[in-house]
Amino acid sequence: xxxxxxxxxxxxxxxxxxxxxxxxxxxxxxxxxxxxxxxxxxxxxxxxxxxxxxxxxxxxxxxxxxxxxxxxxxxxxxxxxxxxxxxxxxxxxxxxxxxxxxxxxxxxxxxxxxxxxxxxxxxxxxxxxxxxxxxxxxxxxxxxxxxxxxxxxxxxxxxxxxxxxxxxxxxxxxxxxxxxxxxxxxxxxxxxxxxxxxxxxxxxxxxxxxxxxxxxxxxxxxxxxxxxxxxxxxxxxxxxxxxxxxxxxxxxxxxxxxxxxxxxxxxxxxxxxxxxxxxxxxxxxxxxxxxxxxxxxxxxxxxxxxxxxxxxxxxxxxxxxxxx
Numbered sequence: 610x611x612x613x614x615x616x617x618x619x620x621x622x623x624x625x626x627x628x629x630x631x632x633x634x635x636x637x638x639x640x641x642x643x644x645x646x647x648x649x650x651x652x653x654x655x656x657x658x659x660x661x662x663x664x665x666x667x668x669x670x671x672x673x674x675x676x677x678x679x680x681x682x683x684x685x686x687x688x689x690x691x692x693x694x695x696x697x698x699x700x701x702x703x704x705x706x707x708x709x710x711x712x713x714x715x716x717x718x719x720x721x722x723x724x725x726x727x728x729x730x731x732x733x734x735x736x737x738x739x740x741x742x743x744x745x746x747x748x749x750x751x752x753x754x755x756x757x758x759x760x761x762x763x764x765x766x767x768x769x770x771x772x773x774x775x776x777x778x779x780x781x782x783x784x785x786x787x788x789x790x791x792x793x794x795x796x797x798x799x800x801x802x803x804x805x806x807x808x809x810x811x812x813x814x815x816x817x818x819x820x821x822x823x824x825x826x827x828x829x830x831x832x833x834x835x836x837x838x839x840x841x842x843x844x845x846x847x848x849x850x851x852x853x854x855x856x857x858x859x860x861x862x863x864x865x866x867x868x869x870x871x872x873x874x875x876x877x878x879x880x881x882x883x884x885x886x887x888x889x890x891x892x893x894x895x896x897x898x899x900x901x902x903x904x905x906x907x908x909x910x911x912x913x914x915x916x917x918x919x920x921x922x923x924x925x926x927x928x929x930x931x932x933x
Contacts, residue, residue: 611779612758614672619656626679630689632786670709678715688865697730714746800900806889814885818877822908826874829901831866837888
């Protein structure tokens with residue numbers, strides 16, 4: 610966040626070119642990346658509230674500037690595009706009035722391809738707020754932003770206290786992520802079980818929670834490609850049900866666990882049969898091998914209680930039951 614437009618709205622900068630998408634996703638889970646973007650949205654919303662107090666008038670939306678200089682094929686890496694789509698959907702669902710306008714500057718020839726990959730995640734209202742600027746982008750920006758609020762590197766007069774025209778005290782410029790940061794290379798997880806999810810199908814793991822407050826905790830990774838995962842509740846142990854027939858507790862989504870292992874947990878607010886569902890129905894060619902560990906933590910206890918029951922039905926259904 611750096612500067613304010615002529616109407617007092619905060620300006621958010623995204624400098625795309627130096628970003629290393631693959632390095633980022635090898636170093637953190639997709640869910641943590643999305644959480645970081647939620648944090649950014651909350652910071653901007655809070656700044657709008659502060660600006661409203663400072664100016665004595667309502668400031669509710671931000672100006673965004675996308676510097677696309679250096680946008681290349683590395684940015685069109687499929688897992689990164691899919692995650693960016695989820696971030697856009699999150700923004701549309703939770704901050705629908707948070708964007709005033711978005712300026713795209715220094716767009717290369719590849720930009721229309723990149724935009725076509727993500728525009729279907731945007732509402733028509735949001736798409737109408739996107740302004741793609743040509744060679745006169747500095748002139749246009751100065752129509753909306755006072756020179757004292759625009760970094761000198763972008764045609765304004767704003768600099769850091771040390772005179773840096775790129776204002777790197779506020780605008781973060783990315784770069785290659787060191788391989789030493791990669792989770793996949795540094796974290797070795799010993800999983801307890803494996804299963805194979807056939808192409809076009811799903812696998813369900815059932816856990817009977819007998820009293821509220823238990824914590825269901827999972828870790829898993831996949832070989833070769835991503836896998837869908839969600840948590841549901843059902844009424845009866847051992848009875849096969851489709852996802853649409855069960856109550857969704859943790860929304861099902863695709864995880865890039867072939868790159869970064871996923872770990873998560875759920876505090877079970879009520880007793881019942883909880884179903885962990887690995888979804889490969891979207892893949893028509895590739896089966897997925899999943900390595901996983903699942904634990905049930907009792908309320909107020911650090912140790913887990915496990916009892917695996919060797920029972921199979923349907924598509925290799927695995928059942929874990931908790932008993933008094």
